[in-house]
Amino acid sequence: xxxxxxxxxxxxxxxxxxxxxxxxxxxxxxxxxxxxxxxxxxxxxxxxxxxxxxxxxxxxxxxxxxxxxxxxxxxxxxxxxxxxxxxxxxxxxxxxxxxxxxxxxxxxxxxxxxxxxxxxxxxxxxxxx
Amino acid sequence: xxxxxxxxxxxxxxxxxxxxxxxxxxxxxxxxxxxxxxxxxxxxxxxxxxxxxxxxxxxxxxxxxxxxxxxxxxxxxxxxxxxxxxxxxxxxxxxxxxxxxxxxxxxxxxxxxxxxxxxxxxxxxxxxxxxxxxxxxxxxxxxxxxxxxxxxxxxxxxxxxxxxxxxxxxxxxxxxxxxxxxxxxxxxxxxxxxxxxxxxxxxxxxxxxxxxxxxxxxxxxxxxxxxxxxxxxxxxxxxxxxxxxxxxxxxxxxxxxxxxxxxxxxxxxxxxxxxxxxxxxxxxxxxxxxxxxxxxxxxxxxxxxxxxxxxxxxxxxxxxxxxxxxxxxxxxxxxxxxxxxxxxxxxxxxxxxxxxxxxxx
Numbered sequence: 001x002x003x004x005x006x007x008x009x010x011x012x013x014x015x016x017x018x019x020x021x022x023x024x025x026x027x028x029x030x031x032x033x034x035x036x037x038x039x040x041x042x043x044x045x046x047x048x049x050x051x052x053x054x055x056x057x058x059x060x061x062x063x064x065x066x067x068x069x070x071x072x073x074x075x076x077x078x079x080x081x082x083x084x085x086x087x088x089x090x091x092x093x094x095x096x097x098x099x100x101x102x103x104x105x106x107x108x109x110x111x112x113x114x115x116x117x118x119x120x121x122x123x124x125x126x127x128x129x
Numbered sequence: 130x131x132x133x134x135x136x137x138x139x140x141x142x143x144x145x146x147x148x149x150x151x152x153x154x155x156x157x158x159x160x161x162x163x164x165x166x167x168x169x170x171x172x173x174x175x176x177x178x179x180x181x182x183x184x185x186x187x188x189x190x191x192x193x194x195x196x197x198x199x200x201x202x203x204x205x206x207x208x209x210x211x212x213x214x215x216x217x218x219x220x221x222x223x224x225x226x227x228x229x230x231x232x233x234x235x236x237x238x239x240x241x242x243x244x245x246x247x248x249x250x251x252x253x254x255x256x257x258x259x260x261x262x263x264x265x266x267x268x269x270x271x272x273x274x275x276x277x278x279x280x281x282x283x284x285x286x287x288x289x290x291x292x293x294x295x296x297x298x299x300x301x302x303x304x305x306x307x308x309x310x311x312x313x314x315x316x317x318x319x320x321x322x323x324x325x326x327x328x329x330x331x332x333x334x335x336x337x338x339x340x341x342x343x344x345x346x347x348x349x350x351x352x353x354x355x356x357x358x359x360x361x362x363x364x365x366x367x368x369x370x371x372x373x374x375x376x377x378x379x380x381x382x383x384x385x386x387x388x389x390x391x392x393x394x395x396x397x398x399x400x401x402x403x404x405x406x407x408x409x410x411x412x413x414x415x416x417x418x419x420x421x422x423x424x425x426x427x428x429x430x431x432x433x434x435x436x437x438x439x440x441x442x443x444x445x446x447x448x449x450x451x452x453x454x455x456x457x458x459x460x461x462x463x464x465x466x467x468x469x470x471x472x473x474x475x476x477x478x479x480x481x482x483x484x485x486x487x488x489x490x
Contacts, residue, residue: 034137036349037154039440040417042469058469060417062153062440063349 003028004095008071008110009119010053015095016071016113023072023104027059029094030123035061038090041083043068043099048076050102052109057099059090072109074102137347147347156350157442160311161483164269165346166334169310170322171234172264175244179253182226189247189390190220190230191373193383197222202290202308204381206373207232207243208391212398214367214376216240219308221292226253231264233363247390263327267334268315268346268354270485275338276316280305284316298333300326310351312358313485350442357441357483359409359450365420365436366407366450372398375452377407405433405452409480410464412447416473418466424451425465425472432457435466441482448482449475 007015013031017024032038040060050056050070057068078101083089089097104110114122137148147168149156159165177185186194192205199222207215216236221229232240241257248255267276273284282295282305292306297318309315320330335343352362361367366376373382373395384392412418418438426432438449449466457464460479465472 036137036149037152037442060440062157062353062442063148065417065419 003116003119005116007095007116008113009116009122010069010071010113011122012053012067012069014069014071016110017098018104018107018110021104021107022077023074023102024098025068025071025100025102026096026098027068027090027094028119028123031066032091032094035059035064035066037062038087041087041090041099043079043083044076046076046079050074050076050100059087068099070102071113072102072107073105075105077101077103147345149347149349150345153347153349153353154442156344156346157353159342159344160269160313160315160346160350160354161443162270163342164267164271164275164338165344165350166331166338167266167268167346167351168263168331169266169317169351170263170327173232173234173237173240173257173259174262174264174319175230175232175241176223176228176256176258177230177244177248177253178224178227178256179251180226181251182228182253185248185251185253185255186220186228186230187386187389188251189244190218191382191389191391192220193386194220194222194228195386199224200291200293202292202306204290206367206378206381207240208373208389208395209369210391210394212372212391212394213369214363214371214373215243215369216363217361217367217378221304221306236363261322262319263322263330264317264319265331265334266309266311266315266317267338267343268309268311268313270314271338271341271343272313272315275334275341275343276305276318278337279333287316289314298330300330310360311354312360312481312483313354352437353439353442356437356439356448356450357443357481359481362437371452374398374403375405375407403455406455406458407436407450408453408458409478409482410435410438410449410451410466410475411478411482412449412466412473412475413463414474416466416468416471417447418449418451418468418473418475422449423467424453424475425467426457427463427465429465429472432464438466444482446482448478450480453477 042058052073055067190205202221206217219231280297297303304319424433433453435449435451462477
């Protein structure tokens with residue numbers, strides 16, 4: 001699975017796509033593969049504040065619970081409601097199944113994130129988890 | 130071997146074990162509706178044999194082994210003096226003075242030491258033969274059709290919890306038992322543990338099962354399958370601090386057979402009344418109760434905890450087993466599970482959550 005070059009990535013396996021001051025956030029294909037069959041996604045409400053590197057939600061597979069970490073700070077402007085009834089979409093299309101959109105507070109925070117190439121290397125070195 | 134099949138591995142009781150191959154839900158559904166195969170070589174095997182083997186087995190395990198016929202097995206447990214669990218076990222009667230105890234992986238060394246010590250006062254021998262066998266579990270409604278292609282043993286005459294010896298994949302005198310940990314029909318076979326034989330048998334099972342859609346299954350599916358069937362897992366539903374009555378396993382505990390390890394304490398426990406009991410929960414609000422999550426009553430007082438909780442892939446519900454005081458054990462009682470700080474409602478439901486349809490063959 002190719003990691004989109006336009007996205008930036010966290011060590012906790014989230015991606016963010018930045019367009020203007022809007023950041024669209026999801027989890028990586030590696031994350032969904034490690035978790036296995038995803039059955040539950042818990043997301044914040046529109047208007048909630050998220051903070052960089054802090055948990056903003058939860059994703060659960062049959063066997064595991066995993067927190068979602070925000071790649072950047074900001075205010076939630078949209079939530080992907082489809083995932084409440086069809087969380088398995090994250091398995092079939094992790095890079096297309098966004099979870100939240102935020103209005104980015106400080107674009108400077110994005111500089112600490114990984115490029116697709118760096119993330120791919122990071123995943124390979126981490127040995128799968 | 131399993132890595133080559135695309136397995137995700139995990140360290141389980143010191144064993145490098147496959148958690149899942151193609152996906153937990155697919156593996157779970159294969160066993161409920163077709164057939165799946167598990168490598169369960171991590172299970173331990175102890176032989177107890179000799180003149181007083183029956184007396185020894187009767188002393189160290191709670192079920193009544195005198196009722197077993199040769200070729201029959203039953204569920205039982207090894208208990209400490211205080212009536213709590215060393216482990217649960219399947220006791221197989223191989224011969225008149227010859228028993229095979231199949232025990233859990235995580236407790237193998239502890240179990241072995243405990244068995245060896247506690248049978249020592251009897252005129253019999255105990256032998257740890259766990260490393261001699263690769264144990265494969267072929268499970269599902271189509272398991273018999275797959276296995277019948279590989280053995281000269283007439284499987285149709287093996288009843289649930291009985292076993293026979295015969296040629297399997299060309300290996301003579303191989304044990305085929307109609308047992309498993311999935312709440313589904315199925316067989317467990319015990320073949321020599323050398324890599325060459327193990328791989329060959331695994332491959333032959335996969336080949337024979339191809340027309341039935343067989344897939345390899347990992348520990349993840351094994352756990353959700355056994356949970357739907359309310360089968361206990363050591364360290365969860367049973368442990369050295371939980372007694373037989375609490376675990377609701379007293380139907381396998383035969384007081385009338387005479388004295389056995391843990392009996393006196395269990396009689397005292399029964400007289401003293403139960404403080405907690407294992408119940409089945411089904412989440413009625415959105416959320417998944419997981420292992421060790423706390424359980425509260427509706428008034429907000431903490432009353433217990435979940436021992437195993439998970440989405441149930443076949444039932445498509447979020448289910449859990451939990452210890453609660455007996456006054457909360459009535460069916461339909463509403464309790465709350467604390468999930469990440471939120472109280473989420475669940476209700477007490479009948480167990481096992483899943484019961485397989487009556488056998489037609």
